[in-house]
Amino acid sequence: MAIRMKRRNHPDMMTPEQASHARAILPVAIVKAKTNATQLARDIGSGKDYVRDFLRGRQDSLGVRELQGIAERLDLSVGQILGDEPRELSRVPFNQDDESDRQVYDEDGSLDLAIKLKHRRLAPGEIPERNVVAGLGHGGTSEPVNVDGEVLDGVRAIWKLPIEYIRTELRAREPDLDIIAVDGDSMIPTLQPGDRVIINRSQSAPSPDGLYAIFDGIGVSIKRLELVTGSKPLRVRVISDNKNHGAHEIQIDDLNVIGRVIMKMSRL
Template identity: 30%
Template sequence: MASLKTTVARRLEEIGKNAFEAARDGGLERNFINDILNDKKKTVRGDNLNKLAKGLNATPSQILTGSFDDMPEADLPSETDVSADLSNVVMLPEYDVRLSAGDGFYVGAETTKREWPYPRFLVVDQLGVSPNKATVQEVIGDSMEPTLSSGDFVLIDMNDTRIGLPGIFAVWDGDALVCKRVERIPGSEPREVRIKSDNPLHGEYRVPEEQVRIIGRIRWITRRA
């Protein structure tokens, strides 16, 4: 998926507008699109996404995916069409960290890297996940094979940190942010948790529960075909 900067720059060239003209036509502040092109603004959501799409003669989904179909001038979306497009979509952030299914990656600055459009019926109605308490993150490594593969993107429900219920979690284990099965060890004193891989070539390890921070439960997997 192309970055917002790349998508906007390409679209401006396609429609023959400069950043100020597109911002004006969309009803945005004068420097809004210039800030995108100068890497000062990496994500856009809500009403600003509507306005950006209007200024670029596109739809919000085209801006988000970076894929533009040829649209005759007469078929350009109205403000009502743009709003309707967003009503069935929720935007989930991907932060500038990676989930290890191997030895782990240290957490960097937790800034939004990009946003993923997901169908609202899937996230809210089917999974029961609150969009403002969810994130999409990349999995790196093979320790969760065959359940998770390196390069998969997982949807994490940050409202669900209940390790008493079986499942796979994004968890800070005291050293790194990892994607593993987590379970309490009964009778351990001080209390410990067991962090397990699905790949039999990788072992499991025990960690004091007080140093573990559960980020959330894995609820959905997006995988390349």
């Protein structure tokens, strides 16, 4: 018999991988719970910006008490939020797979890909394409999938780029990257319906000015963000490149930036 050790507890501080996982799953879970980051922070007895600051990367970790409160409010476990569901030590016959390690396929393969991503089975250079349509005029979203009791964004495909290109040209790391498809006409001519964009989730502050994926409480949109110099409190101008669409300003504390757009893939 072989003994397989499972991680059994969570540290007081999140690891970078756990924080990245939490930032990926919490926006989806917040929408499903029909709340928002500000209200969630108040529900757990924290300042109104507590959850938003974490989602934007302004703080590295959630406190133990706050994490437990968020899990209870969103009907999740701490392990589901961290991507580190604890399990007890288990005995597995030698050369036999643990039942929980087996992959499950659905019709479009998105569940299998989500499982692969959850268990960090991506090879170097691989980047997941999330099953989310980034609405260019309206927020886009999709139904998440449930993997081992954990709510995840669906993964529609895995793309592979040369590692050297990711490191030197994109100046990024694979764990920080997602690919999403775009739709709508509000960012024409910069982005066309059907384009793919690569999002760097480690760049969640809206500076320097440029294209960013934002979460508006309903779904994901790609917009051009521009800091309003001299504004107090600091405001951000949210711009559509298509002149037929308007622009508006928002306080930076009310803006939820998922990540910076660092590359687009377009059909000629």
